[in-house]
Amino acid sequence: VQLVESGGGLVQAGGSLRLSCAASGLGFADYAIAWFRQAPGKTREGLVCIRRSDGRTYDADSVKGRFSISIDNAKNMVYLQMNNLKPEDTGVYSCALLLFLGGGRVDLATILRRAPEEFDALGQGTQVTVSS
Numbered sequence: 001v002q003l004v005e006s007g008g009g010l011v012q013a014g015g016s017l018r019l020s021c022a023a024s025g026l027g028f029a030d031y032a033i034a035w036f037r038q039a040p041g042k043t044r045e046g047l048v049c050i051r052r053s054d055g056r057t058y059d060a061d062s063v064k065g066r067f068s069i070s071i072d073n074a075k076n077m078v079y080l081q082m083n084n085l086k087p088e089d090t091g092v093y094s095c096a097l098l099l100f101l102g103g104g105r106v107d108l109a110t111i112l113r114r115a116p117e118e119f120d121a122l123g124q125g126t127q128v129t130v131s132s
Helices: none
Strands: 002-006 009-012 017-024 030-038 045-051 057-059 067-072 077-082 091-100 126-131
Touching: 002 091, 017 030, 017 091, 017 126, 030 067, 030 077, 045 067, 045 077, 057 067, 077 091
Parallel strands: 009 126
Antiparallel strands: 002 017, 017 077, 030 045, 030 091, 045 057, 067 077, 091 126
């Protein structure tokens, strides 16, 4: 399984960006993909998460109402739409994938608290810089 992010860049405060996370090598597996942010001098932060099989999502309070996640199952692509960006949104954004081999219900909020080594695949990250 491989993940490749794209769509980062420089944007002014109040602007929007859409990040993409392309997943390959998955076939018809069920999985969840989460977006994380690593801001300078801060700890890694889980932002949003989506599950492939039912499209359920979870948004962290810090981005609720501004960021949204969506999935194109046919393409195994996950998108992070970021609106009304603020300078404090600056950081490296990366996606992470967790496979669900046994099915069942999962609390997506807990996925945002997982350490990187707990995921089945990690993207390399893409830089987002928001200028004031």
